Amino acid sequence: xxxxxxxxxxxxxxxxxxxxxxxxxxxxxxxxxxxxxxxxxxxxxxxxxxxxxxxxxxxxxxxxxxxxxxxxxxxxxxxxxxxxxxxxxxxxxxxxxxxxxxxxxxxxxxxxxxxxxxxxxxxxxxxxxxxxxxxxxxxxxxxxxxxxxxxxxxxxxxxxxxxxxxxxxxxxxxxxxxxxxxxxxxxxxxxxxxxxxxxxxxxxxxxxxxxxxxxxxxxxxxxxxxxxxxxxxxxxxxxxxxxxxxxxxxxxxxxxxxxxxxxxxxxxxxxxxxxxxxxxxxxxxxxxxxxxxxxxxxxxxxxxxxxxxxxxxxxxxxxxxxxxxxxxxxxxxxxxxxxxxxxxxxxxxxxxxxxxxxxxxxxxxxxxxxxxxxxxxxxxxxxxxxxxxxxxxxxxxxxxxxxxxxxxxxxxxxxxxxxxxxxxxxxxxxxxxxxxxxxxxxxxxxxxxxxxxxxxxxxxxxxx
Amino acid sequence: xxxxxxxxxxxxxxxxxxxxxxxxxxxxxxxxxxxxxxxxxxxxxxxxxxxxxxxxxxxxxxxxxxxxxxxxxxxxxxxxxxxxxxxxxxxxxxxxxxxxxxxxxxxxxxxxxxxxxxxxxxxxxxxxxxxxxxxxxxxxxxxxxxxxxxxxxxxxxxxxxxxxxxxxxxxxxxxxxxxxxxxxxxxxxxxxxxxxxxxxxxxxxxxxxxxxxxxxxxxxxxxxxxxxxxxxxxxxxxxxxxxxxxxxxxxxxxxxxxxxxxxxxxxxxxxxxxxxxxxxxxxxxxxxxxxxxxxxxxxxxxxxxxxxxxxxxxxxxxxxxxxxxxxxxxxxxxxxxxxxxxxxxxxxxxxxxxxxxxxxxxxxxxxxxxxxxxxxxxxxxxxxx
Numbered sequence: 001x002x003x004x005x006x007x008x009x010x011x012x013x014x015x016x017x018x019x020x021x022x023x024x025x026x027x028x029x030x031x032x033x034x035x036x037x038x039x040x041x042x043x044x045x046x047x048x049x050x051x052x053x054x055x056x057x058x059x060x061x062x063x064x065x066x067x068x069x070x071x072x073x074x075x076x077x078x079x080x081x082x083x084x085x086x087x088x089x090x091x092x093x094x095x096x097x098x099x100x101x102x103x104x105x106x107x108x109x110x111x112x113x114x115x116x117x118x119x120x121x122x123x124x125x126x127x128x129x130x131x132x133x134x135x136x137x138x139x140x141x142x143x144x145x146x147x148x149x150x151x152x153x154x155x156x157x158x159x160x161x162x163x164x165x166x167x168x169x170x171x172x173x174x175x176x177x178x179x180x181x182x183x184x185x186x187x188x189x190x191x192x193x194x195x196x197x198x199x200x201x202x203x204x205x206x207x208x209x210x211x212x213x214x215x216x217x218x219x220x221x222x223x224x225x226x227x228x229x230x231x232x233x234x235x236x237x238x239x240x241x242x243x244x245x246x247x248x249x250x251x252x253x254x255x256x257x258x259x260x261x262x263x264x265x266x267x268x269x270x271x272x273x274x275x276x277x278x279x280x281x282x283x284x285x286x287x288x289x290x291x292x293x294x295x296x297x298x299x300x301x302x303x304x305x306x307x308x309x310x311x312x313x314x315x316x317x318x319x320x321x322x323x324x325x326x327x328x329x330x331x332x333x334x335x336x337x338x339x340x341x342x343x344x345x346x347x348x349x350x351x352x353x354x355x356x357x358x359x360x361x362x363x364x365x366x367x368x369x370x371x372x373x374x375x376x377x378x379x380x381x382x383x384x385x386x387x388x389x390x391x392x393x394x395x396x397x398x399x400x401x402x403x404x405x406x407x408x409x410x411x412x413x414x415x416x417x418x419x420x421x422x423x424x425x426x427x428x429x430x431x432x433x434x435x436x437x438x439x440x441x442x443x444x445x446x447x448x449x450x451x452x453x454x455x456x457x458x459x460x461x462x463x464x
Numbered sequence: 465x466x467x468x469x470x471x472x473x474x475x476x477x478x479x480x481x482x483x484x485x486x487x488x489x490x491x492x493x494x495x496x497x498x499x500x501x502x503x504x505x506x507x508x509x510x511x512x513x514x515x516x517x518x519x520x521x522x523x524x525x526x527x528x529x530x531x532x533x534x535x536x537x538x539x540x541x542x543x544x545x546x547x548x549x550x551x552x553x554x555x556x557x558x559x560x561x562x563x564x565x566x567x568x569x570x571x572x573x574x575x576x577x578x579x580x581x582x583x584x585x586x587x588x589x590x591x592x593x594x595x596x597x598x599x600x601x602x603x604x605x606x607x608x609x610x611x612x613x614x615x616x617x618x619x620x621x622x623x624x625x626x627x628x629x630x631x632x633x634x635x636x637x638x639x640x641x642x643x644x645x646x647x648x649x650x651x652x653x654x655x656x657x658x659x660x661x662x663x664x665x666x667x668x669x670x671x672x673x674x675x676x677x678x679x680x681x682x683x684x685x686x687x688x689x690x691x692x693x694x695x696x697x698x699x700x701x702x703x704x705x706x707x708x709x710x711x712x713x714x715x716x717x718x719x720x721x722x723x724x725x726x727x728x729x730x731x732x733x734x735x736x737x738x739x740x741x742x743x744x745x746x747x748x749x750x751x752x753x754x755x756x757x758x759x760x761x762x763x764x765x766x767x768x769x770x771x772x773x774x775x776x777x778x779x780x781x782x783x784x785x786x787x788x789x790x791x792x793x794x795x796x797x798x799x800x801x802x803x804x805x806x807x808x809x810x811x812x813x814x815x816x817x818x819x820x821x822x823x824x825x826x827x828x829x830x831x832x833x834x835x836x837x838x839x840x841x842x843x844x845x846x847x848x849x
Contacts, residue, residue, distance in 0.1 A: 006621040007614075169465035176472055439471040446472075447479050451626050 001045040003179075003233045004187055004453055012042065013237070016141075020241060024165025031165045033132045035241065039141040043105070046145075050104040057084065058138050061114040065121045065128045074122040078115055085111045093308035106145045108305055110138050116276055117152045126152055133159045140243075142234040146227070148248040148268035155243070164242040173434050175239030180446045181424050182232025187449045189417070190226035192410040193218045199400040201365070203357045208376040211400045212368030214411070219355050220348045221414035224253065227266070232424050251423045253347070256339040257330075258322040261347055273302050291327065296320035306354070311362060315354040322346055340419075378403065480624065487623035490632040493517060494646055496619050498524040504649050506642035509658040512631075514647065515565065515600035516622060518556050519572050521648050523606055523615070526577045527554035531652070532566045533585030535559035536713045539659060539782070540792035541583065543651040547800035551580060555652030558600065562683075563690045564593040565600045567697045575606040578704040583799070585713045586739070588723065588732045589683025591690045656789065659782050670770040672783035673718070678846050680719045680785045681726055686735035695742055702751035709799045710743065712736070714758035714791060714809070716784035717765040717832055718843045724829060725847035733822050740813045755813045757821070758795055761828035762808040772838045 001008045016038040024031035044051040064077035086094065088107055117137075120126040129137070129152070137155050158164050200207045200215025207215060231248035238245045248267050255261035262270045278298040284291040296317070303316020349366070356362035367373060375393040377384075382395045401407070422431065432438055488496075495516040497503050511517070522530075528551045531541050537557035545553070556569045566584065573579060603618055622628070634640050644657035666672045701708055723732055736757065743755040759765065764787075767780045780791050797803045798810035811821060833840040 006624075007617055010620070011617065169469055173465045173468045173472075176469065434465045434468040436467065436471055439468045440475060443472045443475040443479075446476055450480070450624055451483075453621070453624075 001042055003230070003237070004183055004449070006453070009450075012038075013240075017240060021165065021167045027162070029130070029132050032136055032159055035141075036132055036136040036139060039136065039139040039144060042141040043139060043144055046105045053084075053104055053107075054110065054139060057081070057110060057114065058135050061118060061138075062128075062131055062134045064118060065126075065134075068118050068122045069124070071122070074118060077118050081111050081115050081118075090304070090308040109144065109146070109149060112272055112276075112305075113138060113150050113152075116149075116272060119276060120152065126156075129156050140238075142237040143245060146230050146234075148231060148234065148246050149272050150245070150268070151271070154246060158243050166242065168242065170434075171239050171242050173439075174428065175236045177236070177432065177438070177442045178239060178424060178428065179233050179236030180442050180449070181427070182229040182234075182236060183449045184445050185225040185229030185232065187452050189410060189414050190222045190229060191452075192406050193222035193225070193414060195405075196401060196407040196411060197222055197355070201355050201357070201361065203361050205361075205400055206364060206373060207368045207400055208373045209368060209371050210375065210377075210398060212365050212373070214401050214408070216348060216352060216365065216369060217415070218407070218411050220253075220351050221411065221418060223351065223355075224249075224418060225414060228424075235424075247425055249423065250425070251418070253344050253418045254340060255343050255347075256335060257343055258319070258326045258346065261343055262319075262323075269302070269305070273298050277301060288328075292324045295323045295327070299323065310359055311353040311356055314359065314362070315350050318350040318353070322350070483626075483629050484620060484623045486636075487625070487628045487632050488619075490635055491623075492628060492631040492635050492640070494648055495622060496520050498648065503646055505646075506644060507646055508641045509643050509661050511559070511647060511654075511658075513599050513622070515558055515569075515604060516619075517646075517648060518554075518558065518652060519569070519600075519604040519606075520615070521652070522554060522556055522569075522573050523576050523611070525552060525554055525651075527552045527556075527573065528577075528580040529553040529583070530570070530573045530579050530581070531555040531557050531583045531585070532570055533557040533713070534561040534566070534587065534590055535654070536587070536715065536786055537583075537585035538647065538652070539654045539656070540713075540787045540789055541585070541653065541796065542789050542792055543653055545793075545796050545800065546802055547796070548581070553651060555647070555650075557585065557652070559654070561590070561600070562594050563591050563685065563694060564595065567693055568600055568602060568605055570697050570701065572605040574701060574704060574706070575611075579701065579706045581707045581709070582701055583709045583711070583796075585711055587680075587683070587713050587715065588686045588728070588735050589680060591685030591694075591735065592683060592687045593689050593693050594684050653789070656782075659786065663782055668770070669777050669781075669783055673769050673771065674842065674846060676783040676785040677716075677718050677722050677843065678849070680715060681722055681728075681847065686731060691735075691738050691742065698742065698746055698751075698753065702746050702749065702753065705752075708746075708751065708753040709756070710739065710753070711756040711795060711799065711810075712739075712759045714762075714765050714787055714795070716767070716769075716781055716787075717761045717836070718769065718784045718839050720759055720761070720765070721829065721832065721840060721843035722847045725844045727847075736813060736822070737815070737818055740815045740818050743813070744815050754799070756795075756799055756810050757813050758798070758810045760825045761832045763806045764791055764794065764809045766832060766836065768836070769839055769842075771842075772836065 001012060003009075016035070019034050019038070020031050023034050040051060040054070043054055060080065061077065064073065064080075068074040068077055085107060088104055117126060121128070133156055136159055137150065137152055140150070140155070143150055196218035197215050199205060200211050201219065205211075228249040235245045235247070246268050250264040250267065252261055252265035255264050278294055281294040281297060282290050283294060297320075299316040299320035300313060301316070303312040303314070303319070306312045306315070349369070352365050352369075353359065353362040356365060364373070375391055376396045376398065377388070377393045379395055379397050381388075385393075385395065491497055491502065493511070493513040493516065494503060495513055497517070498521045529543075529548050531537055531543070531554070534557060538555060538559055541555055541557070543553040543555050554573075556573060558565055558569065561569075563586075570582065570584075601618075603614065606615075631640070643661045644655040647654050649655070663669055663672055666675075698708060720732075723729055739755055743753050746753045764780050767778055768775075769784065770776060770778065779788075781787050793803060794805045794809055798805045811817070813821065
C-alpha cells in the first residue's frame with residue numbers, strides 16, 4: 001500500500017487513526033498495540049509472505065537486546081541480522097549466481113534500525129523495551145518502507161508518553177499540511193520527471209548530449225522530490241498520530257560542499273553511518289590517512305546499502321572520493337559563488353551510476369554528458385545549420401526526450417524549487433500559519449494531487 | 465488550528481464528493497454499468513477506459529464463452545453464434561490491446577468463473593508483453609473475495625479525474641455526440657456503426673489504407689517473452705478444462721506483405737512454428753486446444769483495395785487492418801461449424817503440416833505480387849518508409 005494510493009488515503013488511514021485515538025481514550029497500551037498491528041497489516045499488504053520474516057526479526061532482536069551486554073552476544077545478534085540482510089539482498093551479488101530471491105520491502109530500514117538498537121543496548125545507552133513498543137518502533141508504518149531511519153532514543157519515549165495518544169488539532173493541521181506538501185512533491189513533480197529520465201537511462205539508449213543532460217538532470221530532481229516527498233509524507237502522517245519523526249532532508253542541492261550535502265541528504269542514514277560505522281572505524285581520530293580510509297569504507301558500504309550492484313559501489317566510491325578531496329583541500333577559504341553549482345554537478349554525476357542499469361550504460365551516459373556521443377538537434381532547426389556548423393551537430397532529432405508535454409517545464413520548475421524555494425521545514429517554521437487562506441491553499445494542492453493520481457507509481461526509495 | 469482542519473476537510477470533502485458523485489452517476493465511460501438502459505444509449509465513437517468497462521461487465525455477466533484479442537477481434541467476432549446457443553458469450557477483446565492485456569483479461573474472466581470456451585485472436589506485431597493502449601491496470605483482475613471492495617475503490621479513484629468530469633458535463637449538457645452504441649450493448653463487440661463513422665471521418669476506406677497498414681507494423685512483437693506468457697496463460701486455462709481456440713487474425717494481405725518487406729517474415733514464420741508447437745504440447749497434455757491461421761494470401765485477405773478496385777468500400781474489410789464481422793462469422797464457422805466458408809480460408813496449424821503451409825504461403829505471396837502489383841508496391845513502400 002503506497003501513501004499515494006486511494007486505499008491508503010480513504011480506507012486504511014481513517015480507520016487506523018480512528019481506532020488509535022478511540023483506544024487511547026481508555027489508557028494503557030491498547031493504542032500502541034493497535035498501531036503496531038496496523039503497521040504489520042500495512043507491511044503484509046505488500047507481500048504477506050514476508051510478514052513472518054519481519055515478525056521473526058522483531059522477536060529475535062527484542063529478546064537479543066536483553067543479552068547483548070556481552071560482546072559475544074552482540075556479535076552474534078548483529079551477525080544474524082546481517083546474515084538475514086545478506087541472504088535476501090546480497091546473495092546474488094556475493095555469489096555471482098542468480099537465486100531469484102525477492103527482496104522484502106524495507107528490509108534495509110528495519111535491519112539497520114534494530115542493529116543500532118542492539119549496539120546501544122550493548123553500550124548501555126538503551127535498555128530493553130516492552131514488546132509492543134518495540135514492535136511499533138520497528139514496524140511503524142510511516143517509516144517502514146522507505147525511512148527515515150529511526151533511532152530508538154527519539155521514538156521509544158514518544159510511544160511511552162500518554163500524551164502521544166491524545167488528539168490535538170495542531171498535530172492534525174501540521175500533519176495534514178506536511179503530508180500534502182510531500183504528496184505534491186511526489187505526484188506533481190517527481191512523477192512528471194520520470195518520463196524524461198527513464199528512456200535515457202535504458203540500457204543501449206546511447207543518448208546524445210542534449211538527451212543525456214536533460215535525462216540526468218531530470219533524474220537528479222526526480223530522486224530528490226520523490227524521496228523528500230516520501231519523507232515529508234511520513235513525517236506528516238506520523239504527526240497525525242502525535243509522533244514526531246526526525247527530519248530527513250534540508251535542501252540538499254543548496255549544499256556548498258560535499259560534507260554539507262551529506263548533512264542535508266537522507267540525514268537519518270548519514271547519522272546512522274556516522275554513529276555506527278564511521279566513528280567505530282575510528283573516524284578522524286588517527287590521522288589523515290585513516291580518516292580517508294574510514295570515509296571511503298563508510299561511503300562504499302553506504303552505496304551497498306542502497307543496492308547489491310557494482311553501480312551502487314561506484315556511486316558510494318565516488319562520494320567517498322569527493323569527501324576525501326574535500327577534506328584534503330578544505331582550507332577555511334571564503335565561500336565562492338561556484339561552491340553550490342560545483343557540489344551540485346558532482347552529486348549529479350554520481351547519480352548516473354546510481355540510476356544506470358549497469359556500468360557500461362553509466363559510462364556511456366558520462367561520455368554523452370561530455371559530448372562524446374555527439375550533438376543531435378531537432379529536425380526543425382536544420383535551417384540553422386550554417387550558424388551552428390562549429391558545433392558539428394546532426395539534425396536527426398531528439399529521440400529520448402519528449403520536447404512537447406509537461407516534462408521540460410516541470411524540470412525547470414523543479415530546479416527553481418530545489419535551488420531557491422524554502423524547504424518543507426522552512427515553509428512551516430517561517431511562512432505557514434494556521435489561517436483559512438493556508439487551509440484552502442493546502443486543500444487545493446491536495447485535490448490537485450488527488451486528481452492527478454489516476455495511476456499509482458512506486459516510490460523510488462522503497463527499492464532500497 | 466481546529467478551524468484550519470475543518471476548512472481543509474470540508475473543502476476537500478465538498479469537491480471530492482461533487483466530482484465523484486457526478487462522475488459516478490453519469491458514468492460517461494460505463495465503468496460500472498451492465499445490462500441497463502445506460503449501456504444501450506447512443507454515444508461517441510471513441511470508447512475510453514474500455515478495459516474498465518469490460519472487466520466490470522465480465523464480473524457481472526460471468527460469461528462461459530470469452531473472446532480475447534485486440535480491436536480486430538473486438539470488431540470482427542459476433543457474440544451470437546449457433547454453436548454457443550444457450551451459453552453466455554462475451555467479446556472481451558480490447559482496442560489497442562497487447563498480448564499482455566489479453567492475458568490479464570483471460571485471468572480476470574477465469575477468476576470470475578471457469579470458462580467453457582476461449583476464442584483468442586493473435587497477431588505477430590502485437591504479440592508482446594508491453595503495456596497496450598487500454599488503461600488495463602493489473603488491479604482490475606479479479607482475485608478473491610475482496611475483489612468487489614477493491615474494484616469499488618478503484619472505481620472511486622477513477623471517477624476522481626478532471627477529464628471524466630469534463631465528459632460528464634458534456635454528457636449532462638447534451639453535447640456528447642450520439643453516433644453508435646457502446647460495445648457493452650453488443651456483449652462486447654464493437655458496433656460497426658462506430659467504425660463506419662470514423663472511416664468516413666478519415667476520408668473513406670481509400671484514405672485509411674496506408675496509415676492503417678503502417679500502423680499494423682508498429683508493434684514490438686513477436687517476442688519470446690510473449691510466447692512464455694501465453695504458454696503460462698494457456699496452461700492455466702487448460703487446467704480448468706477450458707476449450708481454447710487460437711487464431712491468427714485475417715488482416716489484409718497487404719499487412720502481411722508489409723511485414724515481409726519490413727524484413728519480419730522470418731520472425732513471423734518462427735512465431736507460427738512456436739505457436740503450433742505450443743498448441744501441440746497442450747493437446748498432448750489432454751487440453752482441447754487448436755490453432756488456426758486465417759492470415760496470409762487467400763480469397764478473403766486478397767480482396768482488392770479501393771485504389772485498385774475503384775470501389776469506395778471493401779466487402780471484407782473496414783480497412784486493411786480490421787476485418788468486418790462477415791469475416792468474423794467465417795472464422796467462427798471454420799472453428800466451430802456453421803455456414804459455408806471458402807476452402808482456402810483458415811487452416812488448422814500443427815507442427816506436422818507447418819512446413820508445407822509456410823511453403824504455400826511463400827508461393828501465394830509471389831502470386832500476390834504478380835496479380836496485385838499496386839497493393840504489393842504500396843506495401844513495399846510503406847515498409848521501406
